[in-house]
Amino acid sequence: MTEKDKTIEIRWxxxxxxGAVTSAELLALAAIEExxxxxxxxxxGPERRGAPVLVFNRVSDVNPIRARVSVTNPxxxxxxxxxxxxxxxxxxxxxxxxxxxxxxxxxLVDITSxxxxxxxxxxxxxxxxxxxxxxxxIVNTTMLxxxxxxxxxxxxxxxxxxxxxxxxxxxxxxxDACRKAYEETEIAExxxxxxxxxKTFETETFPSWQELLPGCVVTEAGNAKQYRTGDWKxxxxxxxxxxxxxxxxxxxxxxxxxIGQNEDGYFEANLYYCKGCGICARECWTEAIKMVEEE
Amino acid sequence: MESLAIYVPRLVTTKExxxxxxxxxxxxxxxxxxxxxxxxxxxxxIIANATGCMEIVSSPLPSTSWEVPWIHTLFENTAAVAxxxxxxxxxxxRKGKYTKRTKVVAMAGDGGTADIxxxxxxxxxxRGHDLIYICFDNEAYMxxxxxxxxxxxxxxxxxxxxAGKVSIGQTTWKKNMPAIAVAHDIxxxxxxxxxxxxxxxxxxxxxxxxxxxxxxxxxxxxxxxxRLPSDLTIKAGRLAIETGIFPLYEVEKDRYTLxxxxxxxxxxEDYFKLQGRFRHLSKEITSQIQERVxxxxxxxxxxxxxxxx
Ligand SMILES: Cc1ncc(C[n+]2csc(CCOP(=O)(O)OP(=O)(O)O)c2C)c(N)n1
Ligand code: SF4
Ligand code: SF4
Ligand code: SF4
Numbered sequence: 331m332t333e334k335d336k337t338i339e340i341r342w343x344x345x346x347x348x349g350a351v352t353s354a355e356l357l358a359l360a361a362i363e364e365x366x367x368x369x370x371x372x373x374x375g376p377e378r379r380g381a382p383v384l385v386f387n388r389v390s391d392v393n394p395i396r397a398r399v400s401v402t403n404p405x406x407x408x409x410x411x412x413x414x415x416x417x418x419x420x421x422x423x424x425x426x427x428x429x430x431x432x433x434x435x436x437x438l439v440d441i442t443s444x445x446x447x448x449x450x451x452x453x454x455x456x457x458x459x460x461x462x463x464x465x466x467x468i469v470n471t472t473m474l475x476x477x478x479x480x481x482x483x484x485x486x487x488x489x490x491x492x493x494x495x496x497x498x499x500x501x502x503x504x505x506d507a508c509r510k511a512y513e514e515t516e517i518a519e520x521x522x523x524x525x526x527x528x529k530t531f532e533t534e535t536f537p538s539w540q541e542l543l544p545g546c547v548v549t550e551a552g553n554a555k556q557y558r559t560g561d562w563k564x565x566x567x568x569x570x571x572x573x574x575x576x577x578x579x580x581x582x583x584x585x586x587x588x589i590g591q592n593e594d595g596y597f598e599a600n601l602y603y604c605k606g607c608g609i610c611a612r613e614c615w616t617e618a619i620k621m622v623e624e625e
Numbered sequence: 626m627e628s629l630a631i632y633v634p635r636l637v638t639t640k641e642x643x644x645x646x647x648x649x650x651x652x653x654x655x656x657x658x659x660x661x662x663x664x665x666x667x668x669x670x671i672i673a674n675a676t677g678c679m680e681i682v683s684s685p686l687p688s689t690s691w692e693v694p695w696i697h698t699l700f701e702n703t704a705a706v707a708x709x710x711x712x713x714x715x716x717x718x719r720k721g722k723y724t725k726r727t728k729v730v731a732m733a734g735d736g737g738t739a740d741i742x743x744x745x746x747x748x749x750x751x752r753g754h755d756l757i758y759i760c761f762d763n764e765a766y767m768x769x770x771x772x773x774x775x776x777x778x779x780x781x782x783x784x785x786x787x788a789g790k791v792s793i794g795q796t797t798w799k800k801n802m803p804a805i806a807v808a809h810d811i812x813x814x815x816x817x818x819x820x821x822x823x824x825x826x827x828x829x830x831x832x833x834x835x836x837x838x839x840x841x842x843x844x845x846x847x848x849x850x851x852r853l854p855s856d857l858t859i860k861a862g863r864l865a866i867e868t869g870i871f872p873l874y875e876v877e878k879d880r881y882t883l884x885x886x887x888x889x890x891x892x893x894e895d896y897f898k899l900q901g902r903f904r905h906l907s908k909e910i911t912s913q914i915q916e917r918v919x920x921x922x923x924x925x926x927x928x929x930x931x932x933x934x
Contacts, residue, residue, distance in 0.1 A: 346650065347849075378682065379650035379849050537687045546686055554646035554683070554690040562651060578633030582822055583859055585649060585657040587641045591634060603645035607652030607848075608856030621856075 338483060339401040340387035343420050344410035345562065347379040349470030352496070353408075354385040357474060359492035360484045361389045369395045380562035380605050382418055389483060408477055409433060410456075410469050413624060415445065415527055417561040424449060431480050431515075433457060433469050438516045446522035452480035454515040463507035464500075467564075471504040475511030486512055534558070559586065563606025565621040567599050573618035580610035580619060637826065638664055647690040648682040652855025654846030654862060655679055655761045658819040659732075662759060662843070665829035666730060668693060671710055675703040675733035675742060678768040678847075679761060700737045704745035707731035708754040715755075728833050729756040735776035736766040739800045750809035750838050757832045757839045760802060763847035771850040775800040778870075779917075780910055781902045783850070788905040798917070806840035807876050813839035815875035819846070820862030824873060824884055831875075844871045852901025864896040869922040874929065881928040893918055 340357070344350030351372045358368035366389055373384040386401040403423040412434040414420060424430060426448045433456035434441055441453055454476040456469040463472075471493065478486050489508060494501040534556040543549065567580075574596055581589040581597050588603035589610060599610065611619040642663035649656035659679055671694045674680045680697055683690040698706040710729050717723035731749070733742050738760040746758060765783050766772040773786040778799045782788035786795040806814045813835045817825040825843065832839035844865055846858045853861055865871040869890040874883045893915050897903040906914075 375685075378648055378653070379855070381648060539687065542687055548684070548687055548689045550689075552642075552644035552690060552692040554688040555644045557646035557648075557688055559646060559648070576632070582633045582637065583657065583819075585651075585653050585660065585858070586645045586647075587643065587660050588645045591639075600645070605651035607858070608854075609652055609657075609858055612856040613859055 335390070335392055337388050337390040337393060337395060337397075338405045338481075339403065340389070340406040340408065340477075340483075341401045341404040342385040342387070342408045342410065343414045343418060344383055344385065344470070345379075345414070345564075346377060346381045346383050348383075348410050349468055350383055350385040350410055353410075353470040353474050354387045356471070356489060356492045356496060357387055357477070357484065358389070359495075360488040363488050363491060364484055366391055366484075367393060367395050369397075373400055380564075381559075382414055382561070404428065406477070406481055406483070407431065408473055410473055411564070412436070413561060413564070419526065421445070421447060421449075421524065421526065429480050431473070431476050433473055433476075438518050442518060442520060444527045445525065446520055447524040448521055450480065450517060450519050452476060452515050452517045454511050456511055459507050459510050459514065463510060464503045472507040472511045475508035475513075476515040478508075479512045479515040480517055558602050559605050560600075560602045563601075563604055564624050565606040565608065566601060566604065566624055567606070567608070567610050567619045568622050569596060569598060570618045570620065571596060573616045574614075575616055575618075577615075580614050583609050583613045585609065636823065638667075640664065642666070642668070642692040643683070644690045644692055646688065648685065649678065650847075650849045650855070652848045652858045653678075653682075654819050654848070654858045655734075655763050655767075656682065657858070658761055658817075658825070658843045658845045659683075661819060661822050661825050662732075662829055663693070665826035666693075666728070666833065669725060670694070670728045670730050672696070672730045672732060673698050673703055673707040673710065675731075675737035676700050676768070677734035677737050677761075677766075678763070679732065679734070681768050700733075700741040702745050703731050703733045703737060703742050704749040704758060707756050707758070708745075708749045708752065711754045711756050729754075731756060731758045733758075733760060734767070734774075735760060735762040735764060735802075736772075736774040738762075739776045739802050740774055747805075747809065750806060750811050750840065753811075753837050755836055755838070757829070757841065758806075759841045759843060761843050761845045762802075763845045763850060764799070765847070765850050767847050767850045776802065779914060780906050782905060783902070793906065793910055794902070803840070803842045803874075803876075806842075807879075809838075810879075811840060812837045813875070813877055814841075815839070816842045816844070816871065816873055818844040818862045818866060818871065818873065820859045821866065821873060821885070828875060850902070852904075853899055857899055861896070861899055864891065864899065867891045868893045868896045869918050870896055872922060872925055874925060880932045881925070882932070883926060883929040886926070886929075890919070890922060 342350040354370035358370040361368035369388040388395045406429045409432045429450045431452040456472040460469045460472045588600040643660045773783040777795045782794040788794040815828040846861045848855045
């Protein structure tokens with residue numbers, strides 16, 4: 331099999347609502363536009379807006395694609411949210427000589443020291459590009475530009491039609507963001523041994539299905555408490571003690587029920603669960619809560 | 626805004642029966658509504674819960690967010706399963722094997738209530754079972770990807786009623802489920818919303834005390850399906866009530882009470898403009914909806930005032 335016959339496999343790591351599914355679809359459409367074979371599909375689960383999601387692409391120059399399984403040994407990994415590096419195994423199965431593309435505010439040097447391996451590493455500050463060009467921190471189309479720069483899997487121009495088709499009047503901003511990311515993406519060829527970043531949370535201990543009672547009975551009431559949803563957030567609530575009058579309104583309206591009263595009577599969010607919806611900040615009548623971006 | 630006393634924790638139990646770690650979207654109003662309902666229900670209950678967002682996000686095996694006895698049911702038989710549990714308890718009690726006063730609660734989304742589970746619900750209300758049926762109305766089939774239900778309001782864009790050049794979105798008026806429940810002549814029917822938590826919890830407490838079926842219809846804002854920033858969930862719920870689109874009322878043996886009455890309703894644009902699902906609506910359609918809202922509200926108000934004989 332020649333290099334040209336090979337099917338290139340891509341895995342996207344994003345969060346629900348970030349548009350990873352859309353980017354993968356756009357990439358597939360652009361590849362098809364070039365006369366290639368392509369496929370895009372997400373991994374399904376009960377994970378919602380803010381939750382980590384996986385999306386897959388396969389692209390081939392000459393061969394129709396018959397595989398219908400998720401990509402476990404990707405040639406390319408794209409990470410839309412830098413926080414995901416510390417909570418999921420983003421480089422899992424990434425082939426030697428593959429490409430890892432990350433949206434991050436960190437420099438190439440800094441990120442290399444955290445995530446070294448035998449691959450090509452590309453970084454871009456897609457969040458700031460998206461904010462500038464689109465007015466919102468939705469980085470999916472921006473990251474397409476970085477992907478094209480780092481891999482050359484398609485021509486940048488091939489994305490124009492699919493973007494127009496999908497976004498209509500809003501296509502221009504997306505095309506510009508894509509192009510800017512293409513220009514600003516920095517690339518390094520690494521050869522180091524794999525170093526995986528340290529995870530920020532301990533793992534959960536749920537029973538396996540074999541251990542459950544017949545009829546799928548869960549006997550440990552409320553054991554979902556072990557499951558951290560805190561890593562879904564991109565913003566966290568920060569309390570100004572000077573302004574807080576300890577009324578508890580924030581506690582009442584939190585959909586996670588994760589705000590509790592501490593010894594000093596202040597209402598503090600438990601960041602293990604807080605998804606960063608911003609309701610507490612919006613509803614606090616003394617404006618004691620501010621949402622600040624997660625790093 | 627509901628007059629919230631200054632110090633909330635003195636007014637509600639700090640106990641949670643709907644544990645964090647659930648997988649609802651950030652800012653989910655339905656999850657908040659469930660949490661508040663569970664607070665008001667307390668420990669001594671058994672819940673039967675239909676497929677839908679709240680079932681999926683609360684109980685992906687092998688984890689569960691429920692701190693009370695809970696059973697998963699299908700769309701079409703939630704009310705039937707709940708009535709079976711209630712009947713079972715009754716028998717055990719008659720035989721002297723069970724003495725606790727346990728309330729049975731059925732929960733479903735608007736799809737599970739107004740569409741697919743409708744027959745079982747009607748049967749339960751007709752047979753007069755001693756249980757509470759709660760509909761969490763996020764105005765579409767959200768769990769499977771924002772498909773319209775019969776509870777989707779006119780003009781809302783969903784994936785199966787998409788707005789475009791030839792369509793305004795949903796083409797029928799929202800099914801009036803509370804009115805249908807009232808027509809079954811049951812002891813207690815109420816509407817509620819998570820944006821008015823004390824009103825909501827009071828209604829649940831009332832329903833627990835009632836003998837026979839109660840039906841509670843809770844407007845649950847869905848930032849994902851309504852295309853709304855996640856921090857505006859509470860505000861959107863308030864606007865639904867302040868515009869008269871979703872009035873808060875209760876019906877006790879034919880007696881109507883408007884829990885929050887406004888001398889002047891806010892224009893519905895205030896509510897619409899927050900949400901992406903209504904963004905396409907023309908002036909004509911909006912004023913048509915405005916007229917309907919005013920008329921429905923007036924009807925309700927008349928019923929509420931004619932009580933006071
Ligand atoms: C008979 C049947 N048809 C379809 C489905 C698939 N299904 C699961 S959840 C769901 C939508 C639920 O909508 P709703 O009841 O409004 O609850 P929500 O998810 O909006 O909270 C559908 C269609 C099913 N489980 N059973
Ligand atoms: S709502 Fe604001 S003032 Fe009240 S307890 Fe929360 S942070 Fe403090
Ligand atoms: S941002 Fe506030 S309301 Fe939202 S989950 Fe976090 S603590 Fe709760
Ligand atoms: S889709 Fe809507 S109702 Fe379902 S979990 Fe998300 S916000 Fe809640």
